[in-house]
Amino acid sequence: MQLSRDDLRTAYRAMVTIREFEERVAVEFETGDMPGFVHLYAGEEAIAVGACLDLDEKDIIGSTHRGHGHCIAKGCDIQGMMLELFGRKGGLCGGKGGSMHIADLDRGMMGANGIVGAGAPLIVGAGLTAKTLKTGGVAIGFVGDGATNQGAVFEAMNLAVVLALPVVFVFENNYIGEATGVDYAVGSGDIAARAAAFGMPVDKVDGRDFFVVHEAMRGCIERARNGDGPSGIEALSPRYYGHFQGDPQNYRGADEVERYRAEHDCLKIFRQRVIDAKLLGDDDLDAIRAEAKALVDGAVAAARAAPPPGPSDLMTDIYVNY
Amino acid sequence: MQLSRDDLRTAYRAMVTIREFEERVAVEFETGDMPGFVHLYAGEEAIAVGACLDLDEKDIIGSTHRGHGHCIAKGCDIQGMMLELFGRKGGLCGGKGGSMHIADLDRGMMGANGIVGAGAPLIVGAGLTAKTLKTGGVAIGFVGDGATNQGAVFEAMNLAVVLALPVVFVFENNYIGEATGVDYAVGSGDIAARAAAFGMPVDKVDGRDFFVVHEAMRGCIERARNGDGPSGIEALSPRYYGHFQGDPQNYRGADEVERYRAEHDCLKIFRQRVIDAKLLGDDDLDAIRAEAKALVDGAVAAARAAPPPGPSDLMTDIYVNY
Amino acid sequence: MPQKTMRQAINEALRQEMERDPRVVVIGEDVAGGAGLDGEADAFGGVMGVTKGLYGQFGEGRVIDTPISETAIMGMAAGSAATGLRPVAELMFCDFMGVCFDQILNQAAKFRYMFGGKATTPLVVRTTYGAGLGAAAQHSQSLYGMFTAVPGIKCVVPSNAYDAKGLLIQAIRDDDPVIFFEHKMMYDLRDEVPDEAYTIPFGEANIVHNGGDVTIVALGNMVRVAVKAAEKLSEDGIGAEVIDLRTTSPLDEETILESVEETGRLVVVDEANPRCGIAADISALVAREAFEMLKSPVRMVTAPHAPVPFAPELEKLYLPNADKVIAAVREIIG
Amino acid sequence: MPQKTMRQAINEALRQEMERDPRVVVIGEDVAGGAGLDGEADAFGGVMGVTKGLYGQFGEGRVIDTPISETAIMGMAAGSAATGLRPVAELMFCDFMGVCFDQILNQAAKFRYMFGGKATTPLVVRTTYGAGLGAAAQHSQSLYGMFTAVPGIKCVVPSNAYDAKGLLIQAIRDDDPVIFFEHKMMYDLRDEVPDEAYTIPFGEANIVHNGGDVTIVALGNMVRVAVKAAEKLSEDGIGAEVIDLRTTSPLDEETILESVEETGRLVVVDEANPRCGIAADISALVAREAFEMLKSPVRMVTAPHAPVPFAPELEKLYLPNADKVIAAVREIIG
Numbered sequence A, B: 001m002q003l004s005r006d007d008l009r010t011a012y013r014a015m016v017t018i019r020e021f022e023e024r025v026a027v028e029f030e031t032g033d034m035p036g037f038v039h040l041y042a043g044e045e046a047i048a049v050g051a052c053l054d055l056d057e058k059d060i061i062g063s064t065h066r067g068h069g070h071c072i073a074k075g076c077d078i079q080g081m082m083l084e085l086f087g088r089k090g091g092l093c094g095g096k097g098g099s100m101h102i103a104d105l106d107r108g109m110m111g112a113n114g115i116v117g118a119g120a121p122l123i124v125g126a127g128l129t130a131k132t133l134k135t136g137g138v139a140i141g142f143v144g145d146g147a148t149n150q151g152a153v154f155e156a157m158n159l160a161v162v163l164a165l166p167v168v169f170v171f172e173n174n175y176i177g178e179a180t181g182v183d184y185a186v187g188s189g190d191i192a193a194r195a196a197a198f199g200m201p202v203d204k205v206d207g208r209d210f211f212v213v214h215e216a217m218r219g220c221i222e223r224a225r226n227g228d229g230p231s232g233i234e235a236l237s238p239r240y241y242g243h244f245q246g247d248p249q250n251y252r253g254a255d256e257v258e259r260y261r262a263e264h265d266c267l268k269i270f271r272q273r274v275i276d277a278k279l280l281g282d283d284d285l286d287a288i289r290a291e292a293k294a295l296v297d298g299a300v301a302a303a304r305a306a307p308p309p310g311p312s313d314l315m316t317d318i319y320v321n322y
Numbered sequence C, D: 001m002p003q004k005t006m007r008q009a010i011n012e013a014l015r016q017e018m019e020r021d022p023r024v025v026v027i028g029e030d031v032a033g034g035a036g037l038d039g040e041a042d043a044f045g046g047v048m049g050v051t052k053g054l055y056g057q058f059g060e061g062r063v064i065d066t067p068i069s070e071t072a073i074m075g076m077a078a079g080s081a082a083t084g085l086r087p088v089a090e091l092m093f094c095d096f097m098g099v100c101f102d103q104i105l106n107q108a109a110k111f112r113y114m115f116g117g118k119a120t121t122p123l124v125v126r127t128t129y130g131a132g133l134g135a136a137a138q139h140s141q142s143l144y145g146m147f148t149a150v151p152g153i154k155c156v157v158p159s160n161a162y163d164a165k166g167l168l169i170q171a172i173r174d175d176d177p178v179i180f181f182e183h184k185m186m187y188d189l190r191d192e193v194p195d196e197a198y199t200i201p202f203g204e205a206n207i208v209h210n211g212g213d214v215t216i217v218a219l220g221n222m223v224r225v226a227v228k229a230a231e232k233l234s235e236d237g238i239g240a241e242v243i244d245l246r247t248t249s250p251l252d253e254e255t256i257l258e259s260v261e262e263t264g265r266l267v268v269v270d271e272a273n274p275r276c277g278i279a280a281d282i283s284a285l286v287a288r289e290a291f292e293m294l295k296s297p298v299r300m301v302t303a304p305h306a307p308v309p310f311a312p313e314l315e316k317l318y319l320p321n322a323d324k325v326i327a328a329v330r331e332i333i334g
């Protein structure tokens, strides 16, 4: 374990902030005050945080429809996010994007994406920019298990390999795409092996274990920074909520989620690990969690108090000039 | 060698007919009387004929922009083809399609396709029909090396595997897509292995050797007919002409094509093989070739004499009814 | 007559046609749902629940769940249609046409022409459109104009449950490729819908409100908006004839032109963006063919030239409504 | 001034902008050509030879050959534009939009709006369009209407080499996504084209023939057709004002409306299909905004609602030509 205590705190803070954020969004959404759809990331925190911990502002991530976790892992402002989810002025996208399009280019977060698989070619573009302008940055593309069956993703992998771009694909295998199991939808039954056949190394790792994800990503990121081209990981971890909030989840086995939460929760695994290694104590961790909760509470209060965009916002931001 | 003398004659007839057809089209095209573009198949005859020899009318093939060879291998009428290439009434598509859209659904030839890769999902559809209506047929999709990088092809492979459809993919690796080498465009450098990673068996074979192609395809077709799902072959053989007729081919090495023609021509290989095995004689083979040439001569004469479509043809065949 | 939601009406159309013709299959993402998982099979019946129950009745051979691969879905559907099936493929949101348009634009639409009349492609693509759910820019578009533009495609936009059933049965029995647009805010709207199968022919618009002062052409979910406007206008003594297009391709030019010849005034109401859309198309038709009878400028009440915004306040401003239609009518009636 | 073909003019625009700004890169299939093969590098310079020579000058880091993967090309271009490059991507034929439309429709076009104004996407997509080569239904379409319909996209259709250079330089310097349509029959047409770089602003149509009796709006290759018609008409004493749109989005409504206010008559000439296209869009504009000045029905001279046929005899019938424009003018001038 090569991480400093500070790093571990940062990682845990990001993970619990995602958890607190998502569990609160689930509640807020049920009130009916949050418009549209939300796809919650709870359960997969170790993937986003493990993938993003070593990134800095010159690095760029491309997200999916399930984007809140990626935002938080990349350092987006919690209040700006919550304002956006409520469709309020001052939201990260001024209330025009919502959950499915949440983005913060200043933080290197290229956006959630409502089109499954569409983020993969975009992140290859971010890789092209990094290579062409020699920014030293890397580009990380998150791709769901269901999304791995999209033509866009296949083409993106091949193009990244052909151009040897500094790209890392993070295949988030949460076993399900909407209401379809990965074993049905991925004919070969093996996302990592199929991706590797495109000509890059792809590790399959336990996505519930932050340390495993982080370690695997370290190799990928180093490879990209060294100019050795793309690579990827397939990280497995379940989602705890429905495909979208409100989904009855009748496609799941009874108690499936309860079992996940009880037996292999990524936060518990992390906690156990750092306590066993005497790196952080219960107090530390509880304090971080309390802070995260307070942050989310504040964000919700701010969002609920904020005004919606005004009529003059309807026709701005379509073009730079027209 | 399990083929009867009749089968061998049929195979050779198809191969030399393709060769005679394409070499004549090259000449006719240069006169300026043949409209549009033509992409010639000469050099790859053993692939189309090896793939189609065992097919019958309930089996369906889907072709590429380089479709003449597939047509002939599947038994399309030579005169109807030539009329079509000249854009004449009575052509296989009434002069409305031309080389890039030549088709004959009655013969199970679903069409050349001007959109690279687009034929792959279509042929999966033909496989779905065969499976659903229990026709006993199989569906064969031809896909160029360049086309293997299209999202449509990747998606089609996965879907065929997921639904276990009676589909065979024939990847025609002629080393080049337009003016780009396969080693550049296919990041992994291995079409067969990449395809196999989608969850089906894919053999890499010498596409210049009819017998090798035919044997490999026998297994694939049997598999499909038995309900065991899709499979594929990657067959390697060069094209002898430019990407389209008129292409200066300056992307090729000097004498590259001459070497191919001299050293590994599929017709020569076939001829040598059947003569060595004393299955067919020089006379047999020469007679077949002479017949093929006469057939093509007749087709060109008929096409040159035929009238173009009339004004009333412009607005027919858009809908069945509207 | 029994009251049914549009969801039920569409489901019934599919069920009855599947019972009638073994060549009809349903293809799409989670059209059953639950494949490869431990819970219920037929868990979704499509993300909007429209195909619910078909899997139980017809099984996995006729109700085919797919990976998230729209190009392969549309291509497989087109290829199977050209070889003997009569597939009904679902494109979850019409916005997703971007990832699979080739199989419609260059394949299904053009087979018949390119192949000299020798291909028949009885393909139906069901898809959802429209704003109102807070689903933002990539899940709220109204893209029927782009399909209407394509020769070889027929394009249907029903405005109520009764029409949806009859038009969908017609679409399934039709031998040409048809794109069938369902407004996602309309699934729960009820209407009188007969139990038995029936068809509504394509290219026959429906006059849903009578009046002699202005012609209002609308389609899909905008028909309700137009009728609401017409009702208010009639209170003020202005007679609006509301024409529900039902199909944009083929287009019932005759009904539109006859009406405008009567009223001399045209307002088109369309939820899509204004450029190169149905509203412009109808306006141009009238400016070409009924100019002499036209008493005043035509008016288009559409969404603005902007993506669909997320915030409900903006989304509401974005959409046409009865007040905007009334304002447009008053402008040209003076 | 030096005479240059449109091919040369476009090449020059690219070269000068690449010299000026290291962020400009060219991306596409065989934009160099020869990668991974034994012959010449820069073998093609694009299938039409338009980018020829750029590879030699700027190298493989700036002139980027790709696999045949249009979604990845457009997506990479859009993603690189949003992160600091100014890519010029080539879509060999606009017909191929079907395999990659999502990256334009839902990504590049909508970034700025969805992200609340925080994204800038200076992407140019160069593509070819139009019939005349016998390339048949999948390689001859004129699909600018579908891009014009998309808020967030700018759409350019130059009619000559001079404009092509100036408009392309403008497109590259523009901060919004631009689709640039090049007619494949125009590459060898010559025109006076200055050696130095210059820009032509978007949304400013060009009056290329003067006349007071009828307004003819045209774009791209149809401008020549319209001018030819106007010249013949003027021999018969009919004055036609021909407006070359140059860009369909933004659209110079003012120039069109001013002209129609003068002439009272409108004919739109467009090579595209008639439904939901530019011809309908312009007709609708005039029917809305210049109705009072209109003396006669508008006319659209377009391709019919049919795919592009292969046989040259049919293709010729299919396309608008000067005679058809003249006939349309005579019909409404009486």
Ligand SMILES: Cc1ncc(C[n+]2csc(CCOP(=O)(O)OP(=O)(O)O)c2C)c(N)n1
Binding pocket: A039, A064, A065, A066, A114, A115, A116, A117, A143, A144, A145, A146, A147, A148, A174, A176, A177, A178, A243, C029, C068, C070, C092, C096, C099
């Ligand atoms: C092109 C496209 N097809 C379908 C959808 C609808 N859809 C949204 S998310 C989703 C499932 C994605 O599954 P996966 O990639 O595994 O991501 P997860 O939801 O599990 O995070 C589907 C089918 C879409 N948004 N875009």
Ligand SMILES: Cc1ncc(C[n+]2csc(CCOP(=O)(O)OP(=O)(O)O)c2C)c(N)n1
Binding pocket: B039, B064, B065, B066, B114, B115, B116, B117, B143, B144, B145, B146, B147, B148, B174, B176, B177, B178, B243, D029, D068, D070, D092, D096, D099
């Ligand atoms: C979607 C699409 N992209 C690009 C093209 C242009 N194009 C036609 S054929 C071709 C090369 C195809 O190469 P390959 O698949 O290897 O087939 P081959 O020509 O070698 O038989 C290209 C790029 C096209 N027709 N369609």
Ligand SMILES: [Mg+2]
Binding pocket: A144, A145, A146, A172, A173, A174, A175, A176, A177, A178
């Ligand atoms: Mg998933």
Ligand SMILES: [Mg+2]
Binding pocket: B144, B145, B146, B172, B173, B174, B175, B176, B177, B178
């Ligand atoms: Mg090839």
